[in-house]
Amino acid sequence: MLIREGESRTLTTDVLLASSLAFVAGGVNSAGYLGFGYFSANMTGNVSLISDHVSAGDLYLAAAFLGIVAMFVTGAFSASLFIQIGKRKRLTAIYALTLLAEAALLMGVGLYTLRAGASVSGLGTVGVISFAMGIQNAASTRISGSRVRTTHISGIATDIGVGLAQVLEPYDAHAGRHTRDRLLLHSATVGSFLVGGTVAVLCYRVAGGAVFCGFSIVLLLLCVRYLVGVSGH
Structure with a gap:
């Protein structure tokens, strides 16, 4: 799941990757909102809020949301650069190492x-979470050849709508099969994001910030088999 790239990947490995990471992303996004009042993975909404606050003259909040977006972009940039360096050095487990960095950040947040309790810095913490979400999205995008995007729910929902239309009116048999595969992948992503968010809401009310540690462990379990076996590749 975290070794093969691009066209060498099967639908099954993409679905498993999308489901696992979208579960984490949905959970972290919901927990971040419950805990601090900001979404860490919803960049479309955050950019819209920047415009709203600028037009209302509330430049402090506009700058806060701009900072969240900037941290997401920086996370994606850092992960992509790290992956490029790792590929040049022929590190087979580079994607597992990248997601391990995300797991470490989430564990630190938790x-x-x-x-810190009540004295926690909400904006700063969400900035770190957004950085982690940028790492995840860059890693999943690069390893899958842009097929898996675990936090881009608006675009995925659009793709589902387009895909349903193409299934109803396919222009050839091969395209229809390809479209059904993509629908399965996108549906698994959205469903897992939703489940992760629901789990986070239920657990946050009981465990608070420990929820982030829980999602960090999910990522660690996803990565560990590739990290343990790296010397054998």
Whole structure:
């Protein structure tokens, strides 16, 4: 799941990757909103809010949302650069290492939130979470050849609508099969994002910031088999 890239990947590996990472992304996004009042993965909404606050003259909040977007972009940039360097050095487990970095950030957020309690910096914490979400989205996009985008729900929902129309009116048999595969992948992504968000809401009310540690462990479990076996590749 975290070794093969692009066209060498099967539909099954893409669906498993999308489901796992979208579950984490949905959970982290919801937990971040419950805990701090900001969405860490919804860049479309955050950019819209920048415009709203600028037009209302509330430049502080506009700058806050701009910072969240900038952290997401920086996370994606950092992950992509790290992956390029790793590929040049022929590191087979580079994608697992990239997601391990995301897991470490989420674990840090969870421990910091538990330790700081009411004094936690909401904006700064969401900035770190957004950085982590940027890492995840860049890693999933690059390894899948842009087929898997775990936080881009608006675009995925659009693709589902387009795909349904193409299934009803296919222009050839091959295109129809390809479209059905993409529909399965996109549906798994959206469904897992929704499930992750629901789990996070239920768990956050009980465990608070420990939820971030839980999602970090999910990522760690996803990566560990590739990290343990890296010397054998």
